[in-house]
Amino acid sequence: MKRNQIDTDLGAAIKEGIILNNMTQKQLAKALHISQQTLSCYIHNQRTPNIHDLVAISQILNLDIYVLLGLKKDIPDHLDHIIYKNIMKLDHKGKKMVYDYVERLLKYSCPH
Secondary structure, eight states: OOHHHHHHHHHHHHHHHHHHTTOOHHHHHHHHTSOHHHHHHHHTTSSOOOHHHHHHHHHHTTOOHHHHTTSOOOOHHHHHHHHHHHHHTSOHHHHHHHHHHHHHHHHHHSOO
């Protein structure tokens, strides 16, 4: 894999991780103790994060570092974790709404 291919995958993975975690670039930059401009350079593949920032990005965004580097494409476990984490933030009524919605999805998506 060429260096620019890794950078392209990295920027896209960071952007996706921010979205999946309901974060803003500003929040991630603050958590990393870097400027928003530096983070933007990472996302737009104008700079490559150092190893310390890379590990921190992986931990903060709950991303497998291999996924972050574009070395592994399969991320269902990651998505499951994020979905679970977000559902746990809901009150009982919100959890019931999610449950009902999933039941309807299964009913119409997987007819028996």
